[in-house]
Amino acid sequence: MTFKTLDDADLSGKRALVRVDFNVPMQDGAVSDDTRLRAALPTIEKLRAGGAKVILLAHFDRPKGKRVPEMSLRPVVGPLAALIGAPVAFADDCAGDAARAAVAAMKDGDVLLLENVRFEAGEEKNDPEFAKALAANGDLYVNDAFSAAHRAHASTEGLARVLPAYAGEQMRRELEALELALGKPQRPVMGIVGGAKVSTKLDLLNNLVGKLQFLAIGGGMANTFRYAQGYDIGASLCEKDMADTAREILQKAEAAGCKMILPTDAVVARELSPGAVSRVAPLAGGAIDADEKIFDVGPDTLREILAAMGEAKTLIWNGPLGVFEVQPFDKATVEAAQEAARRAASGALVAVAGGGDTVAALNAAGATGDFTFVSTAGGAFLEWMEGKELPGVAALSS
Template identity: 70%
Template sequence: MTFKTLDDVSDLHGKTALVRVDFNVPVEDGRITDDTRLKVALPTIRKLTEKAAKVALLAHFDRPKGKVVPEMSLAFVAPALSDLLGAPVQFASDCVGDDAKALIEGLPDGGVILLENVRFYPGEEKNDPAFAQQLADLGDIYVNDAFSAAHRAHASTEGVAKLLPAYAGESMRRELDALNAALGAPVKPTIGIVGGSKVSTKLDLLKNLVGKLDALAIGGGMANTFLYAQGHEVGGSLCEKDLKDTALEILKEAEAKGCRILLPLDVVVAQEFKANAANRTVDLGAELSADDKIFDAGPRTVAQLKDVIANSRTLIWNGPLGVFELPPFDAATVEAAKFAALQTKSGKLVAVAGGGDTVAALNHADVVQDMTFVSTAGGAFLEWMEGKELPGVAALG
C-alpha cells in the first residue's frame, strides 16, 4: 500500500500534530521497567519538533475499559519521556476538551505534550465518531506511529485518521517498509520460520504463508501436531491430536502451492522440563515412551534449516524452534538465529522477525541488533502475517 510520511509535509510551523504512540509500557512499583516503546517514538517526535510543530501525544495505558482509573493515568510517563527527549514534556489531565486544547495552544512551537489515557473514554475502543471528532479538534494533522495498536479500529487509530490529513510516523514507516520487504514484495527465494506451542493459534498464519513462501519451517510444540499427523510417535509431548486432519490439509495445500514444508528430522526429548534435564536426541521413527516429551529440534533439523536459509534471500520469523527458556532446549533456536544473523550481516539475507516469544528468543540468542528488522508489535505483526487488513494502517492509505 501507499501512504504518506512526514517527508510529505512541507510546512508545520506552529501547527499541531496529533500523534498516536504506544506508551503501554511495563511498570513495576510505579517504575518503567522497559522504556523501549518511549525510545521508539523519539524519531517521530524530534522530526516534528524540528519542523516547529506542536506535538500532542495520544496513547493508552492498561485496560481501564472506558472509565477513569487513577492508577492507569499516563502522568508517570511524561517525566520519563522528557528525560529521553532532553526537552520538557507537559502533561494534560484530559485527552479532549477545552482544557486540553488550551494547553496545546499554549505550547511553544516545537513543544511537546502528552495527553491523558484515551481509554478513559468508552468512545475510544468503540471508535465512536463523536469522540474521534473531539480528538481531531485538537490538531491540524494526524500521525500514527503506533503499529502495535494498528490492528484495532479505535477512535485514536482509525477514526481520527479519517478526519485530519493522516501520515505514518517514523516507527510506523520502518515497520511497514520491513513487512513489505518480508511479505509484500520480497526478494526470492523466501523462507518462513513459524514456531510456538499450538497450531490452533496460528492456523490463519500458516494458511497465508504457504501461499506466499518458497519454504516454511515449522518448529516448537506445533511441529509435534504435524509429526503426529504423519504417523510419527510424539510420546507425552504437547500435541493437538484433534487437529491431525487440519495439519494434513495444510501440508497438502503447501504442496499444491509449491511451498516446501520443513519439519523436524530429529528431536531432543526429556522426561522433565527443567534446566539441564537429562535428555537425548532421537531421529523420527524412534520409539518414545509416554513420559518422553519433545522439547527441541535436533542438530540434523538445524543443519537442514541452515542450508535452506543459506539459499534464501528473505526470511520471516515468528516463534521459537523449542522451549528456549531453559537450556539445553534453546540450542536449535540459538544456532538457527545466529546463522540467520550472520547471513543478514553479510548482506545475503533480509531477515524480519516479530512476536513476543520471537523477540525474547532472539534477545536470548543476542542477535536482535543483527537482524534487518525485529518488530515488537505482537498482535499487529501476527495479523499482518496472517494477511489481514489492519484498520490503523488502512486508514493511512
C-alpha cells in the same frame, strides 16, 4: 501501499496529534522498560525540528472507558522528558477542557502528553464524534503506533478520516520492513514458525504456505504435524484434535510448491528443567519413549533448516524452534537466529522477525541487532503476516 510520511508534511507551527504506543511495563507506579518510549523518539524529534507542536495520544492497559487512576499516563512524563531532553507537559484529559487549555499554551517545538485515550468510551467504539473532539486540538494526524494498528479505534483509525494523516517514523520503518518481507520480497522466501499450538496460528500458516518457498515448523506445533503423519511423539505436547487440519495444511503447501521442513529428530527429556538429562532421538521408528517429551528440534533438523536458510533471500520468523528459555533446549533457536543474523549482516538475507517470544529468543541469542528488522508489535505483526487488513494502516493509505 502508498501512504504519506512526515517528509510530505508542512510542519511549521502545526499542531500534530501523534498516536504513539506508550503501553509500557510499570512496576510500583514507575516505568520499568522504556523501549516503547525510545521507539517514539525519531518521530517526536522530527516534528520538533520541523517546528510543530507535538501532542501525544496513547493508551495504557484496559480501563474500558472509565477513569482508573492507576492506569494514568502521568508516570510516563518524567522518563519521556529525560529521553527527549526537554520538558513534557501533561493534560488530565485527552479531549476536554484540560487538553484544550494545554494545547493553547503550547509553543512551537513543545511536547504535550494527553491522558489515556481509553478513559473515554468513544475510543474503543471508534465513535466519530469522539474522533472529532480529539481532532479539534490538531491540524494534522500522525500514526506512529503500528502495534495498535490492528484496532479500529478513534485514535488509531477514526482520526485519519478527520485530519490529514501521515505515518510516523516507526510506523514507516515497520511498513517498509513488512513490504520487504511479504509484499515484494526477494525470492526464495523462507518462514520459520514456532509456538505451542497449531490452533493459534491457523490463519498464519494458511496464508504463508501460499507465499513461501520454504516453511520450517518448530515448537510444540511441530509435534501436532508429526502426530498427524503417524509418528510416535511420546508424551509431548500435541493437539491431537488438529490432526486433520495439519494434514490439510501439508496438502495445501505441497500444491503451492512450498517445502515444509518438519523435525526428523528431536531433543527429548522426561522433565523440563535447566540441565535436565536429555538425548537426541529420531522421530521415526518409535525411538521416543512413552514418558519422554520433545523440547527442541534435533541437529539433523537444524542442519536442514540452515541449508534452506542458505538458499533463501528473505526470511520471516515468528516463534522459537524449542523451549529456548531452558537450557539445553535453546540450542536450535539460538544457532538458527545467529546464522540468520550473520547472513543479514552480510547482506545475503532480508531477515524480518516479530512476536513477543520471537523477540525474546533473538535477544537471548544476541542476534536482534543484525536482523534487518525486528517488530515488537505483537498482535499487529501477526495479523499482517496472516494477510489481514489492519484498520490503522488502511486509514493511512486511503
